[in-house]
Amino acid sequence: MNTAELRQKDVAGLEAEVKSLQKAHFGLRMQKATQQLKNNATLGQTRRAIARAKTILADKQRAAVSTTKGATP
DSSP states (O other): OOHHHHHHSOHHHHHHHHHHHHHHHHHHHHHHHTTOOSOTHHHHHHHHHHHHHHHHHHHHHHHHHHHHHHHOO
């Protein structure tokens, strides 16, 4: 999933995406440990995808906090 698709998701959707990516990464690590993983590059790709999703999630959460702080009297 690219950054444009991730930016369209809301906070709950991003959290679900991070969770699913982490689950996929865990499965890949287990495949590597049992010598079943064919393409080791997928580990790095999922790790970067997790980082990308977490970065966008943090940006959205930071933006939500800054807008609520400005709205308080």
